[in-house]
Amino acid sequence: MNNRRNFGLVLGLAPLILALCVLMGPSGIGLPDLDLQRDILGLRLSRVLAGFIIGAALSCSGVVFQAVLRNPLAEPYVLGVSSGAGLGAALAILTGFAGAFTTALPLCAFLMAVCTLAIVYSLSSHSSTPSLYGLILSGVIVSSVCSSLLMFIVSATSLEGMHNILWWMLGNLDMPSDQVLGLSAVLVTAGCAGLWLMARELNALTLGHQMAHHLGIRVKAAILTALLLATLLAATAVGVAGLIGFVGLMVPHIMRRLVGSDHRHLIPAAAIGGGAFLAVCDALARTVMPVEIPVGVITALLGGPFFLVLLKRRRTPGWIG
Amino acid sequence: MTTAIQLHQVTAGYHDTPVLHNLSLEIKAGEMIGILGPNGAGKSTLFSVLSGLLRPSSGTVKLNGIDVHRMPPAERARTIAVVPQELDVPVPYTVEEIVMMGRISAIGRFSSPNDEDRLRVERALVYTDATDIRHRPLNELSGGERQRAIVAMVLAQDPRIILMDEATSHLDLNHRLEIMQLVERLNRDDGVTVLMISHDLQIAAEFSRRLILLDHGTVVADGTPSAVLTEDTLRRVYHCDVRVHQDPHSGGISILAAPRLPAPGSGKGIHVHTLGGGGCGESILRRLTLCGYTLTSGVLNHGDKDAEVAGALGTATVLEKPFCPISREALDEARHLARNAHALVLAPVPFGSGNLANLDLLDEALAAGKPVFIAVGIETRDYTRNRDAVARVNALLTRGATLFQDVADLIPLLPTC
Numbered sequence: 001m002n003n004r005r006n007f008g009l010v011l012g013l014a015p016l017i018l019a020l021c022v023l024m025g026p027s028g029i030g031l032p033d034l035d036l037q038r039d040i041l042g043l044r045l046s047r048v049l050a051g052f053i054i055g056a057a058l059s060c061s062g063v064v065f066q067a068v069l070r071n072p073l074a075e076p077y078v079l080g081v082s083s084g085a086g087l088g089a090a091l092a093i094l095t096g097f098a099g100a101f102t103t104a105l106p107l108c109a110f111l112m113a114v115c116t117l118a119i120v121y122s123l124s125s126h127s128s129t130p131s132l133y134g135l136i137l138s139g140v141i142v143s144s145v146c147s148s149l150l151m152f153i154v155s156a157t158s159l160e161g162m163h164n165i166l167w168w169m170l171g172n173l174d175m176p177s178d179q180v181l182g183l184s185a186v187l188v189t190a191g192c193a194g195l196w197l198m199a200r201e202l203n204a205l206t207l208g209h210q211m212a213h214h215l216g217i218r219v220k221a222a223i224l225t226a227l228l229l230a231t232l233l234a235a236t237a238v239g240v241a242g243l244i245g246f247v248g249l250m251v252p253h254i255m256r257r258l259v260g261s262d263h264r265h266l267i268p269a270a271a272i273g274g275g276a277f278l279a280v281c282d283a284l285a286r287t288v289m290p291v292e293i294p295v296g297v298i299t300a301l302l303g304g305p306f307f308l309v310l311l312k313r314r315r316t317p318g319w320i321g
Numbered sequence: 322m323t324t325a326i327q328l329h330q331v332t333a334g335y336h337d338t339p340v341l342h343n344l345s346l347e348i349k350a351g352e353m354i355g356i357l358g359p360n361g362a363g364k365s366t367l368f369s370v371l372s373g374l375l376r377p378s379s380g381t382v383k384l385n386g387i388d389v390h391r392m393p394p395a396e397r398a399r400t401i402a403v404v405p406q407e408l409d410v411p412v413p414y415t416v417e418e419i420v421m422m423g424r425i426s427a428i429g430r431f432s433s434p435n436d437e438d439r440l441r442v443e444r445a446l447v448y449t450d451a452t453d454i455r456h457r458p459l460n461e462l463s464g465g466e467r468q469r470a471i472v473a474m475v476l477a478q479d480p481r482i483i484l485m486d487e488a489t490s491h492l493d494l495n496h497r498l499e500i501m502q503l504v505e506r507l508n509r510d511d512g513v514t515v516l517m518i519s520h521d522l523q524i525a526a527e528f529s530r531r532l533i534l535l536d537h538g539t540v541v542a543d544g545t546p547s548a549v550l551t552e553d554t555l556r557r558v559y560h561c562d563v564r565v566h567q568d569p570h571s572g573g574i575s576i577l578a579a580p581r582l583p584a585p586g587s588g589k590g591i592h593v594h595t596l597g598g599g600g601c602g603e604s605i606l607r608r609l610t611l612c613g614y615t616l617t618s619g620v621l622n623h624g625d626k627d628a629e630v631a632g633a634l635g636t637a638t639v640l641e642k643p644f645c646p647i648s649r650e651a652l653d654e655a656r657h658l659a660r661n662a663h664a665l666v667l668a669p670v671p672f673g674s675g676n677l678a679n680l681d682l683l684d685e686a687l688a689a690g691k692p693v694f695i696a697v698g699i700e701t702r703d704y705t706r707n708r709d710a711v712a713r714v715n716a717l718l719t720r721g722a723t724l725f726q727d728v729a730d731l732i733p734l735l736p737t738c
Binding site: 067072200206216218260264 | 403414
């Protein structure tokens with residue numbers, strides 16, 4: 001089976017790609033001199049690891065949002081995580097709280113992202129089962145309110161503050177500290193593992209709420225848990241790395257084509273494939289130009305055309321994959 | 322035989338609007354039952370209640386003696402399964418993956434499908450003749466193949482009760498029979514209880530030994546096909562004439578809908594004056610217009626529902642100012658219209674002191690020897706102080722006016738060219 005072979009390919013190629021990424025850096029391509037530049041190697045390693053973790057978080061979360069919301073355009077930011085986190089980061093930068101301790105900025109962004117989600121959920125779940133359209137709609141509304149607030153803050157702030165906020169929003173895989181990296185690694189691993197264990201629920205939910213119910217799934221609990229875990233992943237990613245677009249939308253679609261739609265394979269494939277993809281994008285962001293370009297630019301530039309080719313060539317009539 | 326399904330005084334609906342009213346039902350294990358009824362009769366709501374999707378506002382639903390809402394989901398999935406009318410699958414699952422979904426509740430969270438799961442999937446694929454499409458994505462298949470795959474999924478689920486919710490209505494005749502024969506075999510060989518909603522009365526009659534006819538959320542008829550599918554019952558429930566024939570050789574029942582509406586245009590040249598109001602005359606106006614009768618109407622109040630319908634249908638209508646009692650001028654105008662009519666029809670309109678004057682028109686028509694038709698049930702619609710309307714209508718009836726039930730009743734009574 002093609003799917004099986006591709007799954008093996010994704011798992012096998014990922015370590016290779018990650019190793020290659022370690023060899024790339026602004027100080028040159030190739031292994032740094034281990035005696036003189038041990039620190040550089042450490043920096044590169046942590047950078048690649050950060051790319052892998054954030055990429056895995058975003059693509060896993062994208063897979064789940066697309067499956068549960070049954071919508072091909074769903075992505076980790078669809079319920080307003082991004083704008084909420086952006087608002088939190090902006091507030092932290094403006095008030096100077098960001099400089100209080102190393103984890104202050106990601107913490108603020110993460111907390112605001114979670115708050116936004118709590119608001120979106122409570123807005124949409126007036127009936128017994130949360131309505132999917134209600135979720136998407138209130139996500140869009142809450143997100144635009146947050147964006148306007150953010151815009152207002154940016155316009156009212158000093159030039160330096162504006163630059164900081166903008167730079168944060170462009171996305172950046174530079175970890176403020178190893179603790180942040182470690183903590184996010186734990187959160188992301190836990191989230192992805194949890195979602196992987198929910199693979200059968202996710203499979204059933206893509207057939208619709210009613211069919212999932214008939215197949216013996218606790219629909220309400222499954223939807224809530226899946227969305228909460230996916231949100232945790234997205235909030236972690238946004239909190240530590242800012243807004244990196246496209247990974248969470250595109251990698252799930254690509255992986256679905258490669259390994260099929262069964263979430264028992266799709267979740268690990270998306271985690272590993274998405275992680276490798278973002279690590280590569282980040283390696284390119286650091287090396288192709290004399291100055292570092294925001295990694296979000298690379299993901300969109302690389303992913304966009306690739307995705308369009310996939311869309312053009314697709315044969316299946318379903319809207320996902 | 323044991324009881325598979327037991328509904329006890331179930332009332333259920335959506336947003337406080339009950340669809341099922343105090344419904345009690347008992348179905349034995351191994352029965353094959355057709356659920357019939359017009360749109361909105363509560364068939365799908367009944368299935369939602371049975372499958373545990375919808376919690377009834379009162380009453381109990383028991384499957385194999387256990388309350389469906391107390392069952393753990395996995396046990397419920399082993400007990401009851403649903404074949405929907407169609408399944409919208411947004412991701413390109415293959416048929417095999419879809420069929421494996423039937424085993425979802427049987428496979429543990431920490432394990433993958435074992436030999437028994439694989440065997441059941443294989444058997445379901447063979448049973449439904451879906452082995453050669455097993456690797457094809459579901460959403461690339463034709464309607465018949467797709468429905469076969471979904472039936473296979475339900476087979477893999479291995480339930481004791483199967484609900485078929487118009488499962489064959491999108492299929493052509495050949496595939497419809499094929500799916501039905503498949504389900505019949507399951508019922509016969511494995512003793513699976515089957516309930517099917519169908520708008521195809523003939524197929525329902527052919528494949529079920531018991532039919533349950535629902536209307537307005539209650540059971541109207543329950544019994545063998547020949548006991549339930551009588552012309553009388555169907556006419557009452559579906560509001561249209563049918564001819565039921567039982568083939569003397571095969572015993573098969575065939576049902577022909579004989580439209581009670583005469584052919585369009587059959588009313589050409591006949592002028593009917595209608596008296597309605599408040600929306601009660603709407604269907605009369607609509608269907609008489611469809612038959613080509615020349616209609617006039619009034620006196621109605623401006624802004625009244627019937628007045629709007631009459632306006633939309635291009636019916637000449639005499640209008641009075643909103644909420645005003647009928648004036649002498651308006652009545653004279655209506656009298657003028659009614660004078661040219663071949664017959665007068667009184668819709669089931671409520672009467673108050675304001676519109677009582679309309680009955681004058683009927684008096685005069687009877688005096689002129691014209692046929693007058695009056696909707697039944699004036700007793701329930703008379704809001705005049707001394708029940709004048711009842712008295713006057715009864716007087717009209719003794720003088721030769723004719724009662725009618727509904728518009729389908731009315732049309733054969735109307736004069737012809």
